[in-house]
Amino acid sequence: xxxxxLNTEADVATLTEQICNIESxxxxxxxxxNALEETLRSTGHLEVIRDADALVARTNLGHSKRVVIAGxxxxxxxxxxLPVSRRNLDGVDVLWGRGTVDMKAGVAVALKLxxxxxxxxxxxxxxxxxxxxxxxxxxxxxxxxxxxxxxxxSNFAILCEPSSAQVEGGCNGTMRVxxxxxxxxxxxxxxxxxxxxxxxxxxxxxxxxxxxxxEVEVDGLVYxxxxxxxxxxxxxxxxxxxxxxxxxxxxxxxxxxxxDEAFSYLQEFFAGFEVALIDVxxxxxxxxxxxEAAAFVAATGSTAMPxxxxxxxxxxxxxxxxxxxxxxxxxxxxxxxDENVPIEQIFACESALRNWLTN
Amino acid sequence: xxxxxLNTEADVATLTEQICNIESxxxxxxxxxNALEETLRSTGHLEVIRDADALVARTNLGHSKRVVIAGxxxxxxxxxxLPVSRRNLDGVDVLWGRGTVDMKAGVAVALKLxxxxxxxxxxxxxxxxxxxxxxxxxxxxxxxxxxxxxxxxSNFAILCEPSSAQVEGGCNGTMRVxxxxxxxxxxxxxxxxxxxxxxxxxxxxxxxxxxxxxEVEVDGLVYxxxxxxxxxxxxxxxxxxxxxxxxxxxxxxxxxxxxDEAFSYLQEFFAGFEVALIDVxxxxxxxxxxxEAAAFVAATGSTAMPxxxxxxxxxxxxxxxxxxxxxxxxxxxxxxxDENVPIEQIFACESALRNWLTN
Numbered sequence: 001x002x003x004x005x006l007n008t009e010a011d012v013a014t015l016t017e018q019i020c021n022i023e024s025x026x027x028x029x030x031x032x033x034n035a036l037e038e039t040l041r042s043t044g045h046l047e048v049i050r051d052a053d054a055l056v057a058r059t060n061l062g063h064s065k066r067v068v069i070a071g072x073x074x075x076x077x078x079x080x081x082l083p084v085s086r087r088n089l090d091g092v093d094v095l096w097g098r099g100t101v102d103m104k105a106g107v108a109v110a111l112k113l114x115x116x117x118x119x120x121x122x123x124x125x126x127x128x129x130x131x132x133x134x135x136x137x138x139x140x141x142x143x144x145x146x147x148x149x150x151x152x153x154s155n156f157a158i159l160c161e162p163s164s165a166q167v168e169g170g171c172n173g174t175m176r177v178x179x180x181x182x183x184x185x186x187x188x189x190x191x192x193x194x195x196x197x198x199x200x201x202x203x204x205x206x207x208x209x210x211x212x213x214x215e216v217e218v219d220g221l222v223y224x225x226x227x228x229x230x231x232x233x234x235x236x237x238x239x240x241x242x243x244x245x246x247x248x249x250x251x252x253x254x255x256x257x258x259x260d261e262a263f264s265y266l267q268e269f270f271a272g273f274e275v276a277l278i279d280v281x282x283x284x285x286x287x288x289x290x291x292e293a294a295a296f297v298a299a300t301g302s303t304a305m306p307x308x309x310x311x312x313x314x315x316x317x318x319x320x321x322x323x324x325x326x327x328x329x330x331x332x333x334x335x336x337x338d339e340n341v342p343i344e345q346i347f348a349c350e351s352a353l354r355n356w357l358t359n
Numbered sequence: 360x361x362x363x364x365l366n367t368e369a370d371v372a373t374l375t376e377q378i379c380n381i382e383s384x385x386x387x388x389x390x391x392x393n394a395l396e397e398t399l400r401s402t403g404h405l406e407v408i409r410d411a412d413a414l415v416a417r418t419n420l421g422h423s424k425r426v427v428i429a430g431x432x433x434x435x436x437x438x439x440x441l442p443v444s445r446r447n448l449d450g451v452d453v454l455w456g457r458g459t460v461d462m463k464a465g466v467a468v469a470l471k472l473x474x475x476x477x478x479x480x481x482x483x484x485x486x487x488x489x490x491x492x493x494x495x496x497x498x499x500x501x502x503x504x505x506x507x508x509x510x511x512x513s514n515f516a517i518l519c520e521p522s523s524a525q526v527e528g529g530c531n532g533t534m535r536v537x538x539x540x541x542x543x544x545x546x547x548x549x550x551x552x553x554x555x556x557x558x559x560x561x562x563x564x565x566x567x568x569x570x571x572x573x574e575v576e577v578d579g580l581v582y583x584x585x586x587x588x589x590x591x592x593x594x595x596x597x598x599x600x601x602x603x604x605x606x607x608x609x610x611x612x613x614x615x616x617x618x619d620e621a622f623s624y625l626q627e628f629f630a631g632f633e634v635a636l637i638d639v640x641x642x643x644x645x646x647x648x649x650x651e652a653a654a655f656v657a658a659t660g661s662t663a664m665p666x667x668x669x670x671x672x673x674x675x676x677x678x679x680x681x682x683x684x685x686x687x688x689x690x691x692x693x694x695x696x697d698e699n700v701p702i703e704q705i706f707a708c709e710s711a712l713r714n715w716l717t718n
Binding site: 172174176187188189190191192193196198199200201202203205206208209224226228229230231232233234235237238239240241242245247248250252278308309310332 | 531533535546547548549550551552555557558559560561562564565567568583585587588589590591592593594596597598599600601604606607609611637667668669691
């Protein structure tokens with residue numbers, strides 16, 4: 001087994017640099033997974049299970065409660081931004097480079113605490129997984145949930161996705177539909193012999209442009225929904241009246257709604273038009289009304305906010321486990337060429353999680 | 360020179376079959392041009408000028424008036440519909456196959472009369488040209504108009520394009536513009552951070568759908584204008600709020616309007632939006648108020664109608680020569696897989712032109 005050694009005695013920012021500098025674009029996680037496995041096994045206080053390039057490492061202390069703390073170890077492709085550099089941006093010290101935000105700073109926090117806290121006040125299952133940034137069918141957390149769901153059994157889950165070191169609860173669901181119109185082809189010199197399918201989209205776009213999406217309270221958090229045309233396409237040639245056109249619409253819906261409820265809403269919203277479901281992923285309730293979650297929010301001293309982007313917390317939600325996002329970095333910097341994380345946020349997350357697990 | 364012999368003593372329907380069966384998809388007109396040249400030269404009463412695969416053949420009788428009678432000899436690609444067959448469709452005898460409508464029946468009429476009328480009552484310039492069905496820059500008539508415009512000098516022109524054996528005067532102009540909207544990209548989970556360029560097209564499509572195009576009288580014919588979206592395009596990915604979208608609009612405008620006037624109209628129609636000119640071809644006035652044209656309409660016994668599709672009559676119009684379309688076949692069957700021409704219409708066109716040239 002080829003492996004590099006990670007020095008977990010370094011501070012968590014330095015550990016973030018080490019992890020970022022082991023390039024692990026989706027599909028190339030092996031070397032980093034090896035390094036993590038060696039580090040986790042060497043602690044002596046964790047049961048370590050390897051699953052392809054994912055790792056599950058857990059304490060078995062007999063506590064009545066168990067939490068999962070998870071992070072993916074892959075990144076999107078490098079944009080000439082490795083190795084990581086330290087920079088000062090408008091007075092803020094940052095780590096600059098691929099993975100610093102999404103989400104190796106979160107992975108570094110989890111790894112350091114996994115090593116340094118042999119006796120947490122709840123049992124902890126640390127999960128480090130592969131293939132989050134690509135086709136959902138490859139997702140390492142999804143694979144474990146399918147094949148070995150007992151490994152994820154817990155009362156509460158924390159996903160160390162970037163959330164600016166604040167607790168972001170649950171996530172909206174996301175649905176894509178195509179709204180389609182039909183017409184009759186004709187030569188554009190004699191359009192009255194046809195029917196223009198693009199003109200028929202006027203009403204579809206008018207409804208979208210006029211729409212004010214709902215705000216929906218779920219478990220104490222207010223989720224802002226949204227409904228947007230993301231793609232539009234129609235026409236065959238510049239001298240033909242088009243007989244078909246379509247708008248692809250993305251609906252982000254509150255986690256209190258099921259996929260069926262979301263689709264019914266869209267069918268009603270676009271009444272009079274053909275609406276075809278393309279794909280859907282239900283959201284995740286934040287579960288902040290549960291004692292474990294409330295205690296975590298209190299321990300971090302943060303004000304919980306709703307998460308708008310769909311994340312793997314929904315996979316925990318699907319297993320009946322409330323889950324929140326909590327990690328360093330601004331999610332708007334994820335995947336960006338100027339991806340960078342404020343160092344202060346890495347330390348803040350480490351400190352909050354350490355306090356919660358040890359006090 | 361490889362050549363096939365055309366038998367112009369056959370009736371004009373049979374001559375149409377002969378011409379259709381010499382396949383001459385644009386770029387492959389050489390063999391047919393050779394056959395036409397040999398036929399025209401053999402008459403002895405015509406001055407014949409060859410220009411690439413176009414032919415100009417004219418009488419020089421010293422008449423005070425000259426007319427051009429023209430047709431293109433190329434076709435769109437064959438659709439397994441050659442050789443031509445004779446069929447009976449709902450009681451109508453037709454020639455079925457590529458080129459029968461667009462426009463070898465018209466070419467056959469012209470060729471037969473060029474051969475059989477050595478002493479017409481006006482001087483006649485017969486034009487047979489290449490490359491009409493492809494990029495306008497290759498058009499054989501356009502090439503002659505650019506390089507040897509004196510060959511087209513005349514008082515009146517007849518283009519034997521299919522017009523159901525009725526006189527169709529002039530043609531509408533055609534303009535394409537792109538109406539473009541701009542927005543601000545954002546992740547579709549947080550659309551309020553962006554601006555949706557597709558939603559901004561709602562107003563553009565609403566104006567188009569609500570529009571009732573004008574009818575404009577020009578030289579005694581009423582031209583129906585039209586304004587249609589023919590292509591629509593926008594968006595980058597299904598999780599990104601689109602920052603750009605556009606509609607390609609085709610405006611068919613009356614031949615009394617210049618390109619500048621047409622563009623000004625569109626700028627006003629789409630006020631508030633970016634309107635970019637893609638291309639334009641001005642129309643052709645029918646000139647039916649001119650004595651030559653009026654006499655021709657009377658001789659054919661037809662009621663003149665406006666032509667909606669853009670045709671090469673506009674090239675004559677640009678040279679200051681009034682021009683009409685007059686040929687056998689329904690223009691809606693041009694390019695169709697079931698392209699076919701009623702035989703009766705071929706004889707009707709032959710007879711009308713013969714009477715006009717000889718009485």
